Amino acid sequence: MSFVDERHAQQPGLPDHEPSLESRDGGASHGLGIALPLQQASAESVDIKPNRKHGVPSEIFIAPKTSTPGSAKPLMSPPSTGGMSGSTKYDSPYSDWDTSYASAKLPAKQSHVSLQSSIQPSIYANSEAGLLSIRSKYDSFAPQHQCVSTTNFKRPRLNWISITILVFAVYSTVMSALFLIVAIREPRYGRMIRTNGVLTISGATVLTTFFAKTIELTFVTVIVALLGQALARRAHDKKKEHGITLAEINMRSWILQPGTLLTHWESVRYAGVTVLGFISLLAAILALLYVTAANALVQPQLKFNRPQHYLMQGLVKTSFANPRYIERDCQTPIPWASVDKNDGGPTCLQLEHAAMAFHNYHAYLGTWSALSKNGNGTGDLSSRPKGYAMLNDNTTITAPWIEQENSNMTKLYEDHGHIVINVSMAMPHAGVVGAAMDPVNKIMQPEDLDGQGVYRIRASVPSPVVHVLCAMLNKTALDPYVLQKNSTTSELGLPSPYDLSDPYLGGTPLDKLFGWGPTYGDYTWPPVFPKLPIGYNTIINDTLHMPYGRDAIYLLGNSTIEKSPGAFLSDPSVDTFVYPLCKITVNQTPHCSTWYNASNTGAAMEAICEDKTDDLAYIVSLQNATSGNFSLSREWPNIAGEWIKSIALNNGIVNGNGSNSRVLNQLVPKKAVLGETGPSLDPSLPSIAEALAVMAGCTLLQSTKDAPFVQFFNYTAPDNILSPGHYQYFNASIEAQQYASGGTAKYQRAFVVVLFAVFVLNLTALVYFLTHRDWYADLSEPSNLFSLAINSPPSKELAGSCGGGPHGEQYRSSWKLQEDGGHVYMESMERKVDGESPRVRRRRRLSEGFDIVMSPVRKTARSMSEVMNR
Numbered sequence: 001m002s003f004v005d006e007r008h009a010q011q012p013g014l015p016d017h018e019p020s021l022e023s024r025d026g027g028a029s030h031g032l033g034i035a036l037p038l039q040q041a042s043a044e045s046v047d048i049k050p051n052r053k054h055g056v057p058s059e060i061f062i063a064p065k066t067s068t069p070g071s072a073k074p075l076m077s078p079p080s081t082g083g084m085s086g087s088t089k090y091d092s093p094y095s096d097w098d099t100s101y102a103s104a105k106l107p108a109k110q111s112h113v114s115l116q117s118s119i120q121p122s123i124y125a126n127s128e129a130g131l132l133s134i135r136s137k138y139d140s141f142a143p144q145h146q147c148v149s150t151t152n153f154k155r156p157r158l159n160w161i162s163i164t165i166l167v168f169a170v171y172s173t174v175m176s177a178l179f180l181i182v183a184i185r186e187p188r189y190g191r192m193i194r195t196n197g198v199l200t201i202s203g204a205t206v207l208t209t210f211f212a213k214t215i216e217l218t219f220v221t222v223i224v225a226l227l228g229q230a231l232a233r234r235a236h237d238k239k240k241e242h243g244i245t246l247a248e249i250n251m252r253s254w255i256l257q258p259g260t261l262l263t264h265w266e267s268v269r270y271a272g273v274t275v276l277g278f279i280s281l282l283a284a285i286l287a288l289l290y291v292t293a294a295n296a297l298v299q300p301q302l303k304f305n306r307p308q309h310y311l312m313q314g315l316v317k318t319s320f321a322n323p324r325y326i327e328r329d330c331q332t333p334i335p336w337a338s339v340d341k342n343d344g345g346p347t348c349l350q351l352e353h354a355a356m357a358f359h360n361y362h363a364y365l366g367t368w369s370a371l372s373k374n375g376n377g378t379g380d381l382s383s384r385p386k387g388y389a390m391l392n393d394n395t396t397i398t399a400p401w402i403e404q405e406n407s408n409m410t411k412l413y414e415d416h417g418h419i420v421i422n423v424s425m426a427m428p429h430a431g432v433v434g435a436a437m438d439p440v441n442k443i444m445q446p447e448d449l450d451g452q453g454v455y456r457i458r459a460s461v462p463s464p465v466v467h468v469l470c471a472m473l474n475k476t477a478l479d480p481y482v483l484q485k486n487s488t489t490s491e492l493g494l495p496s497p498y499d500l501s502d503p504y505l506g507g508t509p510l511d512k513l514f515g516w517g518p519t520y521g522d523y524t525w526p527p528v529f530p531k532l533p534i535g536y537n538t539i540i541n542d543t544l545h546m547p548y549g550r551d552a553i554y555l556l557g558n559s560t561i562e563k564s565p566g567a568f569l570s571d572p573s574v575d576t577f578v579y580p581l582c583k584i585t586v587n588q589t590p591h592c593s594t595w596y597n598a599s600n601t602g603a604a605m606e607a608i609c610e611d612k613t614d615d616l617a618y619i620v621s622l623q624n625a626t627s628g629n630f631s632l633s634r635e636w637p638n639i640a641g642e643w644i645k646s647i648a649l650n651n652g653i654v655n656g657n658g659s660n661s662r663v664l665n666q667l668v669p670k671k672a673v674l675g676e677t678g679p680s681l682d683p684s685l686p687s688i689a690e691a692l693a694v695m696a697g698c699t700l701l702q703s704t705k706d707a708p709f710v711q712f713f714n715y716t717a718p719d720n721i722l723s724p725g726h727y728q729y730f731n732a733s734i735e736a737q738q739y740a741s742g743g744t745a746k747y748q749r750a751f752v753v754v755l756f757a758v759f760v761l762n763l764t765a766l767v768y769f770l771t772h773r774d775w776y777a778d779l780s781e782p783s784n785l786f787s788l789a790i791n792s793p794p795s796k797e798l799a800g801s802c803g804g805g806p807h808g809e810q811y812r813s814s815w816k817l818q819e820d821g822g823h824v825y826m827e828s829m830e831r832k833v834d835g836e837s838p839r840v841r842r843r844r845r846l847s848e849g850f851d852i853v854m855s856p857v858r859k860t861a862r863s864m865s866e867v868m869n870r
Contacts, residue, residue, distance in 0.1 A: 147791050148822035153777050154236065162775040165225045169769055172218035173762040175211060180755045183297035186742025193300055193739040194448040201450065201739060204300045212294035216287055219758055223283040224252055226765040228778030230276055235779060235817040235826075243816035243829045250811075251280035252780045258284045279761065286758050293751035300739035302452055312459065312732040314435035319713035319720040320464075320588065321636040321703035328721075329705070350646035356698035357647050358660075360389045364694045368686050377683035381407050384681070384690070387425045389697040391605065395433065398606040399425045399697055401690075402465065402589070410678040416513045419472040419669060419679045421689040426607040427700040428594040429461040431707055433605070436596060440727065444738050446600035454599040455736035460616040461709045462625070463592035463607045464700040468689040470582040471513060472668060475532065478556070478579055480508045482529055514583050521629070523547070527554035530653065532579065535560045537652030538661040542641035551632040552585045553640045555649060555692070557661065559668035580668050580688055584696060586636040586703070588711050590618040590625035621731050625711055636703060643699050664688050779817070792825035 193199050235244045254268070268281070318325035327345040330352055336344020367385045371377045378384060387399030401407075403424040412420035436443055436457055446453040503525040504517055511517045516526040527541035533556060541554040557580045592609035593616040608614055619625055644650065648658040667688040669679065681687055686694075709730040713720055743749060777784055797813040798806060814829035 168218040169766040176759040188740040208299040232776035243814040293754040296748040315725040317706035317725040323638040353643040353646040379681040395603040425693040428605040430704040451600040460621040460731035462588040523549035533652035536662040539652040559665040587631040795828040
């Protein structure tokens with residue numbers, strides 16, 4: 001009996017219908033492969049024809065071989081001199097039983113054709129080299145001696161590989177947690193990251209990207225190690241029937257090479273629905289997005305914070321509208337204190353006034369020019385262009401018109417019988433600019449942020465307001481205010497403004513309109529002018545040679561109009577001139593806050609007034625703040641006297657015909673604009689009152705520079721000048737661009753999910769490693785897998801995959817690790833046990849489970865069918 005016959009006889013489980021090898025090859029005895037007598041092997045070769053249906057040889061043809069005996073390449077397999085022992089199994093495609101490496105001692109001088117030569121014709125089958133069996137190579141390879149593993153597959157946790165992975169897991173967990181916390185809390189780095197600071201934005205970007213990349217790399221390493229340990233434990237666990245599949249082994253490449261999710265989609269199909277498959281898919285996506293998420297949410301970027309209440313400090317050096325401090329602070333290269341002690345200061349100050357006033361006024365007229373050309377003007381004061389000013393040549397000032405309930409021209413005309421224009425313009429507090437730039441408040445300036453920073457401040461401080469009240473009068477109405485021929489003269493040869501024996505002039509018809517007389521307070525004297533100005537000229541009445549305490553200055557002009565009856569002229573038949581008489585006063589209102597916006601391209605300021613929703617109005621911080629006539633400044637007229645002279649508005653005293661005076665008189669409302677129903681503002685031109693307010697705006701900015709952030713000066717110092725100054729607190733709200741984490745757009749917040757998921761997976765892997773005491777070799781690692789696979793027996797489960805790789809159901813074939821005498825190998829779990837494979841057994845058990853719910857009729861029919869089949 002041949003070797004195959006002996007095996008057949010010794011294994012009762014072999015199916016009777018399975019043909020023997022002898023019946024297939026004409027009675028030749030071949031053992032596991034093909035065993036040919038030595039005499040026949042020298043004369044014949046083997047031709048193996050594959051079965052087209054099953055991919056295995058179905059016919060073995062022994063053809064004559066005409067080769068020279070004694071050739072250097074014998075045509076026979078060398079005799080096997082030692083059986084192959086061990087329990088590593090081969091699955092033969094010729095039979096359903098198991099063939100071991102050496103399940104029986106083979107006769108000496110007998111060669112065998114291996115499994116591989118039976119699956120596919122050997123390349124040596126018809127060669128002159130003779131029949132070199134691949135199985136004969138296994139005959140010379142004894143696994144129990146030559147494949148005993150030098151390193152244990154399972155070892156204690158404390159080894160250099162596991163310690164390295166554990167360190168990676170700790171680092172990745174800690175750093176991913178830190179990145180997650182930073183992304184959620186959105187810290188602001190303030191002066192830590194700035195242009196000339198310890199850390200610049202470029203350095204911060206490099207550090208963030210570096211740590212994000214290391215987190216990504218360690219995260220990938222840790223998750224791959226987690227998959228390797230989980231698969232190795234399952235493959236090694238003898239208690240579990242299910243092993244590992246090729247699809248699960250391929251999960252490693254999903255993370256390391258995400259493109260394999262598309263190129264090897266079959267593995268995703270079978271393993272993606274498992275827990276480890278889900279973790280692998282998630283890890284692949286997270287590793288792909290992590291650096292992007294870190295750059296969006298962790299990397300410092302310029303961003304605005306939410307408006308935050310802040311108690312700011314500002315350096316106070318003088319009182320509001322202190323003419324002595326403003327004069328001393330004037331910038332000039334001429335040492336006027338020694339060269340021109342008496343007039344140097346006023347001269348410098350007048351140059352500053354003129355420069356600022358004319359610049360602001362010219363820009364304001366330019367705005368009106370554009371409106372007039374487009375026909376977009378309006379007579380509604382709330383919709384007319386706001387006041388304009390420039391501070392430090394880089395800060396644009398917007399000044400709103402306030403207290404508009406006092407600006408109703410129709411009502412004023414009905415009350416006083418004259419055309420009256422009354423406007424009030426609020427300016428922001430210029431001291432906020434100095435406070436914003438003071439390092440004590442630690443506000444990042446644009447130059448600290450590579451010129452890209454922006455910040456916004458809303459300060460709860462009072463705002464200076466200039467009030468201009470102009471009445472259009474004729475010569476008769478002005479008689480009480482023009483000196484007569486018998487008036488005394490002053491030192492300059494001009495009539496003295498006042499007879500101090502009766503400064504109130506015995507009461508005048510305009511006292512109620514302008515607030516003159518003792519009932520309105522001290523020094524509320526009506527103005528007196530030396531003469532009437534000629535056409536398009538102006539004369540002023542200021543505080544020169546008057547005692548301290550007056551709160552206003554006055555201007556008288558002359559505007560020529562057409563000689564025709566008009567409804568709103570006091571006596572149009574008397575003369576052809578209208579004389580505007582204007583009163584200018586300044587106070588500080590508590591119903592405003594100052595808004596300041598600074599950037600590298602420039603800054604902007606605006607007074608936000610009379611907004612009931614403004615919680616930073618000064619009146620909110622100090623509810624008993626003064627307002628109205630009680631807060632009028634008696635210092636400002638001393639500044640205004642120098643300002644109004646500097647812009648040539650007093651040249652009418654000598655009939656100077658100044659250009660500025662001419663333009664102002666041309667802004668007096670004309671009859672054609674007044675209409676028959678009531679006076680109104682010209683929609684195409686600014687009024688004389690608005691123009692004067694804009695020109696006076698620069699004096700308000702000078703008055704608030706280094707001035708208190710309250711309405712009073714509660715310090716004792718010579719001339720109300722503090723040296724070096726005193727810090728004063730005030731409420732404010734700050735929105736500042738600083739380098740901060742957390743993203744700049746709402747959609748970027750979605751990346752928090754990525755950072756959170758990476759942290760959770762890192763923590764899961766760390767806990768897994770710490771709670772398992774053993775460390776397994778990662779069998780999914782290519783080098784380990786190759787060593788394991790090449791020393792494992794082939795299996796029909798992977799038939800046809802040796803060239804192009806596995807496909808289809810082969811990805812779900814289950815495999816287990818086996819060990820025999822120190823030799824570790826892989827074995828398919830689809831091997832038959834008692835004639836059934838695990839897959840068939842599972843199907844049978846499932847079918848038996850249905851018997852529980854099967855009806856008695858179907859059970860009876862099934863039993864009868866089984867009897868008939870027997």
